[in-house]
Amino acid sequence: MATVAAAAVAATAVTGLSGTPASAAETEVLAVDFAQRTGEFRGGASGTLYGFGDEGAPTQAVINGAHITNSSQKAPYGTQHPSGDAIKIEDGFFDKHGQDLYIYVQDYYPEWPYNGGRRPGDDRTYDQATGTYTEEPNGVWDFLEVTEFVAEAVATDSDRPQDYVFIPYNEPDGGNWYPDWANQKDQFLADWQATYEKIQEVWDRHGLGHARIGGPGDTRWQPQRSEDLLRFAKEHGSLPDIFIWHELGIDNLATYRQNFADYRALEQELGLDPIPVNITEYGMLRDMGVPGQLVQWFAMFEDTKVDAQVAYWNYAGNLSDNSARPNGANAGWWMFKWYGDLEGSETVAVTPPELNAVDTLQGIGAIDEANKRATVLFGGTGNDVTLDLSGLDRSIFGSAVDIEVRETTLNGAEGLTDTPRVVKALDGVELGDGTLSLDVPVYDRYAGYQVVITPDGARDVEAGAAAQPWTASVEAERMDLTDATVYTQDPQANGGWKFLASGGRDVGSFNKATSRADWTVEVPADGTYRLQVVGGAPGIPGRHALFVDDTASGTIQYAADLALNANSRWQYRGSAEVLVDLTAGEHLLSIRSSEDGATVLPNSDITLDKVSLTSVTDESTVYPATTFRLEDGATLNWANGSDRGSAKLQGEGRADLYANAMETGYYDLAVDWSSTKTSSVELVVNGEPTTELTSTRKGKWRSSATVHLVEGINEIELRSPDGATVQSLTTVRNRGADAAAVSIEAEDAVLLGSAAVTDLAESTGSNATGMAYVGWVGNGADNAVELPRDGFAAPGDYDVTVYYANAELSGDHDYNPQVVDRLLQATEDGTEVGHAYFRYTYSWDSFSQRSFPVALATADQPLRLGNPDAWAPNLDRIVISPRVIGDPTTARR
Template sequence: MAGTLPAADPAAAADPQRLTVDLAASEGPVMRGANGALYGLSDDGVPSDAALEPLKITSISQKPEGGAQHPNGDALTVSKSFFRNGGGEINVMMQDIYAKWPYEDLGIDDYLPKVDKIVKEVSADLNSDRFIYIPFNEPDQIWYKLGVSDQAQYEANRDRFFKDWKTVYQRIRAIDPDAKIAGPNEAAYHTRLLTDFLTFAQRENVLPQVMTWHELGSGSLRDFQAHYDDYRAIERRLGIAPLKINIDEYANRRDLSVPGQLVQWVSMFERNKVYANQAYWDAAGNMDGNVVRSNIPNGGWWFFRWYAGLTGDTVKVTPPQANTIDTLQGLASLDTERRQAQVLLGGSAGDSDVVVRNVARNLFGRTVTATVAEAAWSGYEGQHATPRVLARTKLTVAADGTVTVPLRGMHKMSAYRIVLTPGGSGTPSAATALWSASYEAEDAAITGGQVYTQGTVGNANGYAASGTKDVGSLNTASSKVDFTVTVPETGTYDLAILYGNQSGAPATQQLSIDGGEPVTVSYPSTENWTYRAKKDVTVRLAAGTHVLTLAKGDAEVTLDRIDLTARTGEPSASYEATLADISGRPSYDYSSSAGVGTGALVLRSGDKAVFDVYAPRDAYYTVVPRSSAAVQLTLHGETVTAAPGRPLRLYLVAGNNRIATTAQNASVRSLDVSGAGSTTGTLSYEGASATLAGGARLVDSAHASAGSYIGWLGNSPESTAEFTVDAPRPGRYLLVVHYAHNDRRDNGHAYNTDIMSRTADITVGADAPRRVTFKNTWSWDDYWTLGVPVDLKQGANRVTFGNASAWAPDIDRIEVGRIVG
């Protein structure tokens, strides 16, 4: 991880890049417009509420209900979870009613009845005012071929498109007079077409309410500002009031999930106050590569969580090289009420000085506390714990109102957050310095494998890889990769392996240290060899140099990089109250910077702070509120009173947990969470213990925890699996289901992987059944977990799984843990 504040070696800080932030140059209120996604949601519950709500999504793009383009992601279906989690607007991609890509061209007469059906369904929804109709998708390439160079052919194609645009526009408005319509939705920016389109649409009174086009190449990082400026100039020439803009597809595969790439895109969209949705290149339901499984954050998720946490106004940021591909970029905000400034930056390796100007003393005082954290790249399917605080330091504001925050040893694929708050009295707690080192697979000694290049500027739609290379074709009996590593001290180290596994089942490698007895490392399936995931294991190493060997086991695995990090104690994280999501009107107290350093949040009756707490697995953790008085914590529907500094044992699900905090009158500094995850006190029931009916049956499997799972469950009212759960006392519990399934539909797309979710109705005792969605696990033999809050009575409880109309997932086992342990 990057070392910061100050540089460990003065020579390492020679000629650092400079990124300048001017707190006095407001760009207007933070919009958070660039956090959207095309097919970011696939089903109600995928992604989970806990993964979706913190991102404060302003817009998403989805297909119309029943659209044949993909098997899920229907706009009305996903709107339920989107709106209940604070989502903004939904773009309805109307042509996704068709099955083929590019869309089958059956003529406008075939399309119009489909338009009627879509608009009638959407306009009847209670939230119809939050949907935007996009009648055409990439007409410059599909149906109309508007990008042709021959002027006469262009004009003929253009006129046909304009005629159809007017027809469809008026058809929509005839059914839904208040409809918001977006377009023309080109695959790329075309000044010729947009000039003609706006001229026509203004004359014929069919102007869109939202202007849309796509920015899908690496060159967009260089060219978008010129596109935006040109478009606004066209509006001015034609006397058209500025339209809302949504770049409803942006970025390539190599950008998605990568914090350092995403910050480049988001900074230019937020600076220009446009909305933008990440492109859909792979599978639906993971916010375009930023949510692992259904509820687990990766590095990209944490970047967008930081983006969602910006408040107040954005302010001017001057990067070292504006509008230049793959360079250091950033965005920043100032909230005068909260007395916070935040800077998000990334996209370049090496050293940087972040110079913050006009740090007003009437807001911040004579000193500020600078807190620096890193969101690293963990892969598309790789879990990322709470971003580690790299530095927490009190700095003096210079006489000219300037504060300089040095960052040293930055990683190109990482994003960084700097938070400035008033310094107050006292000394902030220094950040824990953990030794860490990374080793690229392509630089190791390779036997029986091949180095591949991935995700470069020239191959922007290739998948991201650390250092743009990985090692694949490790498919012979002798295939192995030998990493030579050097560690400073004898002790326990966390070993993170970035990998890919397209074998169709869990795959293994043999891990050995210095040729010693190997241990088996098992890798869950991934979408493909390059859709990167992360496997965490623990190794014991003596001080000095070692050779860590990963040799082929039962199947091929692709290796990208390994990270070694010293473990100095049990994992822990402090979640700072002044950076939590709030409701009500809590006040911010920066009188002391002692401790975690960003001050305290004062909660009174009616105030609430919500913390996003990461857990590596479904288990119990120690949670301690650092507060001046008792607070109430609410988790998974259970509320418990917590005394100041008193540890609580709470059951957290794997991934993100939203913990709400309220109080009558308490000053809260942080919520501290520690532990590797304990399952002591949980109840576990294997599939073999369930009573099966109606065709559901046990199926032998070497990958199931006890050698069998419940299969053929559902698809009729009689097919059920009933567990008897013996609860030691009544109360709120987490029911954790270990499941697998690999339903998918291959409709011939060149790139989208149309995985499908399954659902199960879960019934506890005589309660009404609850429908729960289970995301595809990439193979029939990989078991994921999904936590469902349930209320149990003391003693025996019947917990029944079924699905009367479709197949439920295969169930390996269930675990049950009381939320307050």
């Protein structure tokens, strides 16, 4: 067995990403046998419960990149939540990877538990055309009328009714109508039959064939209840099409596999063919956004080839706390993305140190023979890991392989997380007998890792990894602290009802004028660096002062984070970023609660979790073809030659990649590609045709175009109808090009109707520029903001970036904020040219950004922003940016 333990990436500082929090006490072994196949990759664990709010919340790039295959949403016209109506979000869900859209029929009711926790009687008469009712009986069970109305809405209003699954009952064994099985079994079974038949009746009425129905939907694996339902349903022709229960607690990481085995054994005992399973809620607060936790759940569900949906603990529209900001990734999102990248593969046998054990090293292995790409995902341990790899067939991979290891570390639920870095790269490792031993240093037990193994390609992976921008990080508890307290965040405390901290600890009680956290760091060169602070601002925006070498060097401005209750207050962490110029050498970076040492800054009592510093002087990120998602016939090319490892595009073939931007602005998109004749590569960015890179003859090319990208995840699609091979796409930040954008303070725009300026006091700690915003926009066509065409007079394609606040809630819930996504519509000369929904920002004083495309047809008609039907978000600043600057360039390479 070859041992490949060298080549940790030099671009990562010693104080940086690999193994920082603590020296590993030991090394754990994860064995992966690529010769032992365990079935086609299912990919079903990437489901969500209420992960979607309204259209664009989350954004399409975030949805597609996370590869969401199934989701449970609110019933059409339901009142349980203000957003998340299944029919309203179906276009975004089915855009690329969505397969099954589930609806909770009981979400018609506004209360939790449903209908006050009581099974309805016959107290109402429903109008099936509108879903409204009068308070009088009509001889029909009320919920049966609701079921008919919901099924009819899907049958008539959805474009894809056949892709829906109805869940008539959610957690019936809990507080929802049927908890007393001994006395309520017969009632539940009769009700199951009635609702099952009613849904089928509606489907028959519309000629839709068989409607898929899921259940029972119990809060946990319930052997007796499950057996009773299956026996009854088999006898009465009402077997569920999807068998459903929940796996929520910490210990479920140890018990799920046995529960699943018991379920399959029950099917055999009853003479039933296997029924597909969906675990429609899994995981606790502590698991959300945490790659090292999520991979443990993914591994179990992928092993058993079931679908599963992360639980809904906070609010709709953020993939159950697995995305950041309106359009960004947190670390958990990247684990979703990596998991989705396995589509088209076969899974292989993985042997962890211990199976069915809580909070331990677990992993997924997969091989894509068509593209000669093997992948391992792992996490869950704080110890370094040795991957014991076997079964790497030389007939697939050749005599030598390239290996890249990427790492994503916990950055808080709202912490913007950049494209995972390569932390180990090995070029041309001799394969020998198909076995390798690979040592990977681990950051901490909450980090997640992706290992990609391919044949030895033309790209030098070691050189590419070494060329990454320099970065370093430090856990807040390891900084030199004054008047602040280190708190341990036990991952198993409070039954998992908590959010985790990187390294297991954070720093709080940062509430004195003398509170400070100091970090001595050595930077390699003169230049500009991005300081990122991960911390929790509880429900209000706040500020810290940044000092460099004891000289005041700016303000660290935090947006508000969720502070719904003790489970989220100070623990639901986001990130703040600030640019700082440094000279080569050692510097003392100091984060302080006060600028003068005597007066605390507004809302400075913010928890600190982790601080990082990254060079942005030449900020670039390489996305190699070996990490592309290849669709519609596109493949990796492993023929001998200088294009080995490139993506071969032809006809409808498409490559998808998901590029992160830490800042909204302009980036040079540099594509290395080859053609055998006159050809082109077409780029579609965030769903909008953007530019075409062309060659006039055979050759190897580097083409570049200056394109506007938005903060967070940007979906980039590559096509070449005439044929090309693409080696990589590189994003290079071009701050100089930002001058092409026009920034307009909302208070300086033309205000119409009720739209009015509000000034903010410094004591709010707000991140509004100029400490003012425009509110009372919308709720009528005349209440709007107009932007004269100064600086963007040319017709064409633009991105509109809106800095906004929206803290509207509607309705009550025991533990979920009932958030309202506010719509903003852009019109030109009375015609809509674009719109977007704007998600929750936690506070009316806290402003986030959201971008959407517009196509302007005139040179002089103002751009009007408003909402004729409801209130729009409050507006701080609007930036209008041409989507592309100049013409693309192509040169030989």
